[in-house]
Amino acid sequence: xxxxxxxxxxxxxxxxxxxxxxxxxxxxxxxxxxxxxxxxxxxxxxxxxxxxxxxxxxxxxxxxxxxxxxxxxxxxxxxxxxxxxxxxxxxxxxxxxxxxxxxxxxxxxxxxxxxxxxxxxxxxxxxxxxxxxxxxxxxxxxxxxxxxxxxxxxxxxxxxxxxxxxxxxxxxxxxxxxxxxxxxxxxxxxxxxxxxxxxxxxxxxxxxxxxxxxxxxxxxxxxxxxxxxxxxxxxxxxxxxxxxxxxxxxxxxxxxxxxxxxxxxxxxxxxxxxxxxxxxxxxx
Numbered sequence: 440x441x442x443x444x445x446x447x448x449x450x451x452x453x454x455x456x457x458x459x460x461x462x463x464x465x466x467x468x469x470x471x472x473x474x475x476x477x478x479x480x481x482x483x484x485x486x487x488x489x490x491x492x493x494x495x496x497x498x499x500x501x502x503x504x505x506x507x508x509x510x511x512x513x514x515x516x517x518x519x520x521x522x523x524x525x526x527x528x529x530x531x532x533x534x535x536x537x538x539x540x541x542x543x544x545x546x547x548x549x550x551x552x553x554x555x556x557x558x559x560x561x562x563x564x565x566x567x568x569x570x571x572x573x574x575x576x577x578x579x580x581x582x583x584x585x586x587x588x589x590x591x592x593x594x595x596x597x598x599x600x601x602x603x604x605x606x607x608x609x610x611x612x613x614x615x616x617x618x619x620x621x622x623x624x625x626x627x628x629x630x631x632x633x634x635x636x637x638x639x640x641x642x643x644x645x646x647x648x649x650x651x652x653x654x655x656x657x658x659x660x661x662x663x664x665x666x667x668x669x670x671x672x673x674x675x676x677x678x679x680x681x682x683x684x685x686x687x688x689x690x691x692x693x694x695x696x697x698x699x700x701x702x703x704x705x706x707x708x709x710x711x712x713x714x715x716x717x718x719x720x721x722x723x
Contacts, residue, residue, distance in 0.1 A: 498676025
């Protein structure tokens with residue numbers, strides 16, 4: 440498996456993304472350089488044969504020089520049968536980041552090897568009833584240059600705010616590469632959209648659920664005004680909220696609707712998993 444990461448401050452994704460049909464931010468705005476410097480775009484490449492490979496894209500968020508936060512289901516190959524069929528295929532773990540400077544030209548390419556991917560121990564792939572634990576940590580062998588003014592690690596929530604942070608009706612933002620219309624193609628320039636967090640009842644009134652979800656572990660958010668949405672290709676991207684002068688990652692996109700003004704998106708609540716995140720980072 441090859442994992443390629445392009446940093447959002449670049450305003451550019453890795454070569455060939457325009458041919459990727461994954462869906463992402465709909466009706467958002469173009470993110471300016473350094474607006475959300477903690478956002479990363481990842482590509483997973485599975486080699487089928489010498490001349491054939493499978494590729495998928497998803498989002499991630501930089502939380503330290505060697506750690507990224509994303510969704511656990513991003514590392515699932517789909518159905519159990521398909522996952523079994525692909526277990527023997529060669530996989531490499533490499534991260535590549537490239538960006539454009541203020542002059543619009545590509546300045547540098549970052550290459551990172553992935554040391555490990557850690558899924559939450561209670562996450563089970565391909566089980567919809569297990570969506571509450573859709574969270575994963577990606578550890579790099581090298582370090583992201585956080586001393587570069589164009590890249591940064593976003594802050595984790597403060598435990599003093601409680602495990603249910605953010606509150607309802609908070610205005611937050613999510614960013615990523617991808618289509619600007621439903622069923623469109625990925626974009627070279629990252630887009631962002633404002634979203635408003637929702638309560639469980641409001642979310643349940645929108646969806647016809649076949650499973651139970653826990654509001655202390657997940658929450659919904661919808662476009663702040665109208666016409667914007669996230670889609671499946673954005674899985675793993677971080678929802679960030681501003682508190683004071685700082686931005687904090689509050690959610691990880693688990694399910695995107697792709698339906699502007701109709702269905703909200705589901706996020707894993709990062710504050711609930713702070714103990715697990717901190718334990719992994721401090722002890723691994």
